[in-house]
Amino acid sequence: MTATPTEIEFDRQITALTEAGCPGLTGLTDADFAAALEPLREVVLAHPESAADHGEDHIPFVLVVARTATGASVDAYEAMARTRLGTKQGFADFEPADLARFRPIDPVEIPDGIGYALLNIDTGTEYLNVTPAAALASLTAMERTGLSVAEGISLLTVRPDMLRKNRCFSLLSSRCGDKRVPALWISQRRPKLGWCWNGNPHTWLGSASTGGRVPLP
Template structure:
């Protein structure tokens, strides 16, 4: 996510790029749609992205103006993770085996991170949050809330890596506290075996290589 002058950021072109990425990775088939129907499903979001384009910060390392998010209603979590890669690598992402059978389904958005649409929406002003590397996750969550921002869900973290593989770097990975299952586990995406991995850590345990991803707002069409 190399920074560019705001005048060069074209929200419409960026939206089209992200839709093309999803199509190339097989998301229409995962959603049970053909390419035309899939494109039509996402098309209304384009106007929302363009309408906010002038006010968006341009892309920068660790930051994206917006990402198109598909929920697990369209693409199962484990399948979506398998379509992620690092910026410099081709190994497919995966889910940590420490998630016991059925655990992924129990990690759902909190009241504060509930999606504005059950299938697809936009997440604006996304940051991977490397400033929180080494911080206790609970403290990072509190700081993000004080700033009026929101932690990311599992689906949103996968979307960030899908559309911006360079958001995931060595020692600059991120937790996804917007999805919880009622205990003290906090989902996170980091690099393992030279591929993205969806794992979890404890809410009270800091990790020097895990920040806390956040966003300014969510919007449906």
């Protein structure tokens, strides 16, 4: 039977995550990592959004690496170091302990397990030059949520082409109790995880969002 485009993309994302070293972040072998995420294939195939195309800011689905085999959160600092734009390695402009303080905001619920499927993602060009605070209010009204740090890193890992000059994006759903909002942008041709203030707009920075999160069955 001929594989569908969604199945081909699923396999491509598993390969991209594996080649980036994500299995090591979870404490699993490459084979066990792929096996752990395999049940998401049917989940993604069963969702109509997985094959939709809504323009250049849209990604139908992303496989998110969330936790280790022992249930701890994947180390975002190390995960960011495994991202690439071409040959340029990504980096986090945080101290590791500071980055680890960022947690999903209410009412965002992160599914249990090693990973999950993020659906109907938009990198948020329409929110260029809009404050993160205003973007969050707009997305909430549309029943969408911003991305977390882990989701942004997973998106960047499997679709580095979506981090584009002057079309970078905030990760609205991870906060640590202050006014900082994590964001992904390009610095010296490298992917950078940094932060901006909740009330500051930037002409080159939008706000990414998702239509939903689907757990492992």
